Amino acid sequence: MTSLLARLPSLGPGDGESRSSTTAWLAAAAALAVQVLGLLGLGLALVVVQTLDPDGGMPVGSSARLATQLWLLAQGAQLELSSGPLRVAPLLLTLLIAWGLSRAAGSVASVRAVQTVGGAARVLGVVVAVHVAATAGLALLADGPAASVGLLRPVLGGLVLALVAGGLGVLRDSGLSATVADRFPGPGRALWQAVAAGTLVLAACCTAVLAVALVDDIAAVGRLATGLGGASAGAAGQVGLSMLLLPNATAAVMGLAAGPGFLVGAGTLVSASGVSLAAVPALPLMAALPDTQAVPLLAFLSQALPAVAGLAAGVVLGRRLGDDDGGSVTAALWGVVAGVGVGVTSGLVVLVAGAQLGDGALAEVGAPALATGLAIAAQAGIAATLAAPVSRWRSRG
Template sequence: MTSLRTRLPTVGPGEHRTRLTGVLAAAAALAVSVLGLAGLTLAVVVVQTLDPDGGLPLTASARVAGQLWLLGQGAELQLSSGPVRLAPLAVTAGIAWGLSRAAGSVVSLRQSGTARGAAAVLAVVVAVHVALSAGLVLLVDASDASIALPRAVLGAGVVALVAGGLGVLRDSGLGAELVDRFPGPGRVVLRAVAAGTLALAACCTAVVAVALVHDVAGLARVITGLGGAGAGAAGQVGLSLLLLPNAVAAVMGLAAGPGFLVGAGTFVSTSGVTLGSVPALPLLAALPDTQAVPLLAFLSQALPALAGLVAGAVLGRRLGDDDGGTVIAALWGLVAGLGVGICAGLWVLVAGGRLGDAALAEVGAPALATGLAIAAQAALAAAVAAAVSRWRSRG
């Protein structure tokens, strides 16, 4: 007689392990959204406490935080003045970092070193994050500030897929295996591209800081001209910090040559400046005060070449003994410089957007023109720097 126990389906240790991995991945993705939204809500609440009239209630503050969270992932907020489609890249970077760490930590903890196991973790993280974003749209949607569900879901999926995928590739070891399959010093080139891009971003941030310091009086007028409300001033300063990476992207467009737009009436480039009305945002105090092209704009034209020099120097120093001489280093320097241009172009692409239908319908720099210009300048500089650095390293 066959026992009842032998007839029941059994779950092997492999299936238990898979289920536990899925649960951990879902919990990690949930933690990213919960902690991120809690932090944004707390920041909004703290700002509202400075309002002498009491500010927004907790539910309204949470709604504002949720809208910022969705905007950071490419959602579109439909207001009475028109659509708002400008991602605060500081929020985007925070979400991407959290998802990358969440997916990578689960892969590392569960030792999911196979492509199938890593893909399963990534699929769970993406699915949970998209589902949470869809639910958040339904919660924060209002008659005076509606959010289109398809765009919000698509944006959340792209952010989760890219950020989670990078985390999975990094912590599972599959990324290193993938890079090693390509001919040449793939890891060294990627590090050079990262170094050049970060150097370009740091220099562009310095340009924004210098421009703000140069017009301290204008910055003070903007901050103090908000009706005397501390909540308004703190909120505008906080929003400026969230949009600082967007301003860095605008400076990339300025440094590359095409310039950038702040609506239909304001255009800044090295060939001319057109000024129009802009929002009372402290960050926009960095814009020129006159139609004359500032000296800082001319000096910024050296930044793409400087980024290429950094990329080339890193490349030349890290090449191995079997990676060739100065000529080969120069060729790989060209590749690294092109990579810097691609990264800059993508940065500018996600940093632009629109703030309504009227005068601010277009904000940002042209991504394609900026990326191509930076790639050309950085590639030439990186080739020279890589060759010289390689020659010096070989004695």
């Protein structure tokens, strides 16, 4: 997007009011492009899947409505169906929307050479306003008697998503990220990098646990992928939905690694202390669940993952601390903060990943956010407290 905008000669740096107006229009166009291109891509994918159905599948209009509903669900919307409320954010789609908003806002800041906090705030304000307005319009269009879409949840979700993703993009591409981080007390930049590293390591390890569990029962994955019929269309739809929900499953594994475990409805609990199984949705991802009431060895091994995340955060923190940020004792104290930060971010991820599939047995799906966040914060904090001073000592020679 940056290279495309840079080719437009009329959008180069200008002066005064004309420059501000051009920047605003460019930011609005970039934010709107995220919505248009994202919906087109998602709708096209659904249409292609429907063409594989030997019975013809859904018409294009229904595919477009489904794409809009998925787009809104990814931003926190809730659908009111005849079977009850449906609230599940396909986090892979949420991440793609966040990436698009971050690139859009960052590209405008880069092309317009935004270097002040005021200029960055104006770009972000326009991106957020356009995204929220477009999301509200989509919610009104997708609302119908078969699936009612409330306006408040998608608007608030779109607002938070645009603020966070767009803000990070503007700060990154305007060069203001270091300035903002340095305004926080203590080693702000090193601390944020440590928290991000610990959270990403935890997410990667939990994804690896999920992958091992799926590979261990690959036959069940195949059966579930083709279980709904529709030949290639059914399999493609099942696999596609499972891919969109893959980060949600990773968040559930975070609950397992932290200790509280996770629920897949009222009758299924998977934790290191016990396993209770009941009927679950027929998705390929569900093949990762244990086949018996016995606790798998993998569940016990996953208990070490919060500590691994804390070690990663501590190592990054010790290496990133500046010459004026103190020695090993100071690094150990900030290591506690970094570990708690990993717990907070992980708890937020688990909170967003939770789902409600109707008002029956599947009214609660996912891990408990508060208990998971607190457990990860405690374990990661201890590990980071040990790793940060060692890393600090080694980095100072």
